[in-house]
Amino acid sequence: MSPFLSINLLDIGKGVLIACFAGFLSVIYPVLQTGALPTVQNLSTGLTVALSAGLAYIAKNFFTNSQNKLLKGEVNLDAPKAP
Numbered sequence: 001m002s003p004f005l006s007i008n009l010l011d012i013g014k015g016v017l018i019a020c021f022a023g024f025l026s027v028i029y030p031v032l033q034t035g036a037l038p039t040v041q042n043l044s045t046g047l048t049v050a051l052s053a054g055l056a057y058i059a060k061n062f063f064t065n066s067q068n069k070l071l072k073g074e075v076n077l078d079a080p081k082a083p
Helices: 009-034 040-062
Strands: none
Touching (some): 009 040
């Protein structure tokens, strides 16, 4: 996990993977229901869903810390405690 307010290459890779799955499934489901080939409208919808899912995942990772806490800064466990 990346630190709070940062993104690493693994986060981007997972975001792209989620985008591909979401886009693929949003195109395949209507096509399987109708039994026809995908139309330009289906592909456009799939691209929109893919971009939305990928950006949402990356934004979620940007705003979580390395302990997977949303909107919480990093906790420094090595800092000395006050007496």
